[in-house]
Amino acid sequence: MDLPRLSTVTIALLVAFSAVNAQESTLSAVNVTAKGYAANDLDTPLSTTTLDREDIARRGAANVGDALRGEPGIAVSNDSAQGQNPVIRGLGKESTVLLVDGMRFNSAQPAGAIASFMTLGLAERVEVIKGGASVLYGTGAIGGAINVLLPQARFVPGFGLETGASFDSASKGMRGTAVLNASAADHALMLGASLARIDDYKSPEGTVARTGYDSDALIGQYRFRIDAQQQLRISAQMHKDEDVWYAGSTKPHASPLVGSTTVHSPEQERRLLEIGYNRRGTGEAPVNLDLRVYRQEMERNINSWANNLNRDIVTNRVTFETNGFDAKADWLVHPQHLLSFGVNAWEMSGNPDRKMVSAAPFTTLNANNPFQDARIKALSFYVQDDMRFGRLNLLAGLRYDTVKSEAASMGNGARTTGLDGSDSAVSGSLGAIYEVAPLFRPYANYARAFRAPGMRERYESGLRGDGYFYAGSPEVEAEKADQFEIGIKGANATVDYGISAFYNQIDNYMTGQILSGAAATAACGAPNAGNCKKTVNLGSATLYGIEAHARWQFVAGQWLSAGYSRIRGENDDLNEPLFQMPADEVSLGWMGRVMPGVKADFTLRLVDRQDRVATQFTRGAENATAGFVTADLGASWQFAKNQSLRFAVRNLADKIYHEHLTEGVSGAEIKAPGRSVQLAWRGSF
Numbered sequence: 001m002d003l004p005r006l007s008t009v010t011i012a013l014l015v016a017f018s019a020v021n022a023q024e025s026t027l028s029a030v031n032v033t034a035k036g037y038a039a040n041d042l043d044t045p046l047s048t049t050t051l052d053r054e055d056i057a058r059r060g061a062a063n064v065g066d067a068l069r070g071e072p073g074i075a076v077s078n079d080s081a082q083g084q085n086p087v088i089r090g091l092g093k094e095s096t097v098l099l100v101d102g103m104r105f106n107s108a109q110p111a112g113a114i115a116s117f118m119t120l121g122l123a124e125r126v127e128v129i130k131g132g133a134s135v136l137y138g139t140g141a142i143g144g145a146i147n148v149l150l151p152q153a154r155f156v157p158g159f160g161l162e163t164g165a166s167f168d169s170a171s172k173g174m175r176g177t178a179v180l181n182a183s184a185a186d187h188a189l190m191l192g193a194s195l196a197r198i199d200d201y202k203s204p205e206g207t208v209a210r211t212g213y214d215s216d217a218l219i220g221q222y223r224f225r226i227d228a229q230q231q232l233r234i235s236a237q238m239h240k241d242e243d244v245w246y247a248g249s250t251k252p253h254a255s256p257l258v259g260s261t262t263v264h265s266p267e268q269e270r271r272l273l274e275i276g277y278n279r280r281g282t283g284e285a286p287v288n289l290d291l292r293v294y295r296q297e298m299e300r301n302i303n304s305w306a307n308n309l310n311r312d313i314v315t316n317r318v319t320f321e322t323n324g325f326d327a328k329a330d331w332l333v334h335p336q337h338l339l340s341f342g343v344n345a346w347e348m349s350g351n352p353d354r355k356m357v358s359a360a361p362f363t364t365l366n367a368n369n370p371f372q373d374a375r376i377k378a379l380s381f382y383v384q385d386d387m388r389f390g391r392l393n394l395l396a397g398l399r400y401d402t403v404k405s406e407a408a409s410m411g412n413g414a415r416t417t418g419l420d421g422s423d424s425a426v427s428g429s430l431g432a433i434y435e436v437a438p439l440f441r442p443y444a445n446y447a448r449a450f451r452a453p454g455m456r457e458r459y460e461s462g463l464r465g466d467g468y469f470y471a472g473s474p475e476v477e478a479e480k481a482d483q484f485e486i487g488i489k490g491a492n493a494t495v496d497y498g499i500s501a502f503y504n505q506i507d508n509y510m511t512g513q514i515l516s517g518a519a520a521t522a523a524c525g526a527p528n529a530g531n532c533k534k535t536v537n538l539g540s541a542t543l544y545g546i547e548a549h550a551r552w553q554f555v556a557g558q559w560l561s562a563g564y565s566r567i568r569g570e571n572d573d574l575n576e577p578l579f580q581m582p583a584d585e586v587s588l589g590w591m592g593r594v595m596p597g598v599k600a601d602f603t604l605r606l607v608d609r610q611d612r613v614a615t616q617f618t619r620g621a622e623n624a625t626a627g628f629v630t631a632d633l634g635a636s637w638q639f640a641k642n643q644s645l646r647f648a649v650r651n652l653a654d655k656i657y658h659e660h661l662t663e664g665v666s667g668a669e670i671k672a673p674g675r676s677v678q679l680a681w682r683g684s685f
Helices: 008-020 053-059 064-068 455-459 517-524 526-531
Strands: 047-052 074-078 084-088 096-100 125-130 144-149 158-168 173-184 187-198 213-225 230-245 260-279 287-301 303-306 311-334 337-350 353-356 374-389 392-406 421-434 441-451 469-471 479-491 495-507 510-515 532-537 540-555 558-571 585-595 598-607 628-640 643-650 676-684
Touching: 047 053, 047 064, 047 495, 053 064, 053 643, 064 074, 064 084, 064 125, 064 144, 074 558, 084 125, 084 144, 374 455, 469 517, 510 517, 517 526, 517 532, 526 532
Parallel strands: 096 144, 469 532
Antiparallel strands: 047 125, 074 084, 125 144, 158 173, 158 676, 173 187, 187 213, 213 230, 230 260, 260 287, 260 303, 287 311, 303 311, 311 337, 311 353, 337 374, 374 392, 392 421, 421 441, 441 479, 479 495, 495 540, 510 532, 540 558, 558 585, 585 598, 598 628, 628 643, 643 676
C-alpha cells in the first residue's frame, strides 16, 4: 500500500488558509517535561506529545506503548502483548529516558518493555519529548524522554474516590482501578490500586498463544503542608506482572530435543520509594525549589523455555537498583526571564544470577553469569534559560554529565580486568519560537545529546533472547548526537496543529552486529561462532523525517484530526537503511457529540509497506512488512454527573497484520489482536 506524501508547500498553504479565519484566543496543552516545569506547548520550541487521562481512557490502552501507538513520530516495537516499547523518531528503548513522576527509571531490558511497568492504568498524563533531551535528562535521551505522571495527594478537604473497570473481548481481559484522596488541615493522602487479568488474545487467525498475563499495582503518597510555601512528601509505588511470555522471542534451537525456545518471565516487580521537599517562592523574583531522594528497583525473572522439553533451560534472576538524588530550582529573574538549574546523581547496580544447561539431555542447570556486581554511577549539573522578548521566546540549556561504570567480572568470571569505563559529555540546546500570529508560530532548535553504554551493552556476555550469543564490549564508546529541527505550530479555539522536520546525526552509534569467521570465534568462542553478536560502534547513523498533526473543529462540538509520520534512517558506514525503521503512517480521526451526553469517535490508521530494510548489516534477517489499514470506533456516554460508560470496537474490520517493529523470526511474527469489543465504566464519588 502506498500512502500519499504530504509536501511541505501543501501543508504551509493549508495552514495559511486556516490562519485567515483564526480567532485570537489560543488553546494548547501544558507540558511539565519539556522545560522541567509547567509550560504552554505553544511557547516551547520543541516537538512534544501529551496524553491526558481522557485520551488514555478513550484509547483503551494496556500500557504506555499501546497508548502512544499512532502518534506522529512515535512507533511501537513489541515482542508480546505486554512488551510494547515506544520508539521515538526511529530510536528505541536504549535511546529513550523513561521517567515516573520525573524520576529516572533505569533497568536493563533483555525482553519485554520496561515502559509497561509505569502503571498506565493509574496515570493522569503521559508526556513525550521528541528529540534530544539530554540537557534536562542526561545520558540516554538521544531519542527523547517519556514521563508518566501518576496522581498526587491533593489538599482538597474530605474524601474523594475515582474508580474504573473495563473488559475487552479479544483477550477476555478485565481491568480495574481505584484512586482515593483524603485531606484534612495540613495533611493529604492518596492511595491507588489497579489490577488486570489478561488471557491469550485472538487475532483473525485464531488465539495467539502465551499472550496473557496478570498485572497488579499499588501507589501511595502522603503530603504534609509545613506552611503556605513548603511541603514534604513521601511516595511509594509497586507494580507487579506475572506469567508474562514473550511470544515474539520464539526461536529454533540447534538441538532437536529442544526444538525451539521462548523467553518468559514468571514474575517481575517494580518498587519505588521517594522522599521529597518542595518550596514555592514568593515576591517579585520568586525561587521555586524541589529536592528528592529515591530508590527504584526492577526485579525480573527472565527464563528461556524449551518447547519440546516443557521446562526451562535458562533461568535468570536479577534486580536492577537505582538510588538517586535530584535537586532543581527555577528563579523568575524577571517577568519575562526564568532561569532553572539543577543537579542529578544516581547509581544503578545489577548482579544477575543466571543458570543454563550446557548439553544434552539438558537436565542440569549450571551457573553462567553474564556479569557480576556491575555498577553505573552518574553525576550531572545543568542550567536552562527561558527568555521572552515580546513575541520571541528563546530557550537555551547546558549540561555536564559524568558516567562511570564498573563490574567485578563478565563472561561467567572469565574476565575480571579492563572492565572499568568512564564517559563525560557536555550537552546543549538552543531553541526559538516566534508568534507571528496565534496560528503561525515558526520555531527552530538545536540539541546536542549523549548516551553512555548501558550495563548489558558493556558487560553482558552470553546467550540472549534473540537467539544470539553476545560478547561483552567494555570498550564500547558513548554515542553523541546533533539534532536540528524546524517547525510551525499554532492553536486557537477551533484549530490546533504542528508540523516539524528534523535531522539527527549520531556518532559512535551503538548496535548489536552479527559476527562471522575468525572475528566470531575470537569474540564468542568456537562453540558459539555460528550465532555470535557483539555491541559495536558504527561510525555514524543519520535519521531524518517529517511529522505533522492537526485538529479542526469544523462545527461546534465536532472535531476532525489528522497525523503523519515519515522517518528515514541511514547506516552511514554501509550506505543502507538503518535497522528497524518505522513505516510511514497517516492517521485520520473524528470526534464529536452525537446526542446529549454522548460523544463518538472514529480513528483510521493507514500504515505503508516498509521495504526499506537493512540487508548487509542483518545478513538478510530483516524482511519487508506489508502495509495495513485499521479502524477503531467508540462512543462514550456521560449518564450521570460523575459517571460514564464507553463502548468501543478496535480493529473494526478484523484486519490481519503486524507492525514492522514486531519481534520474531522473519515471516512468523506474532499477529496483532483482531476485532475487539471494549466496555469501560468510570466514576468518581
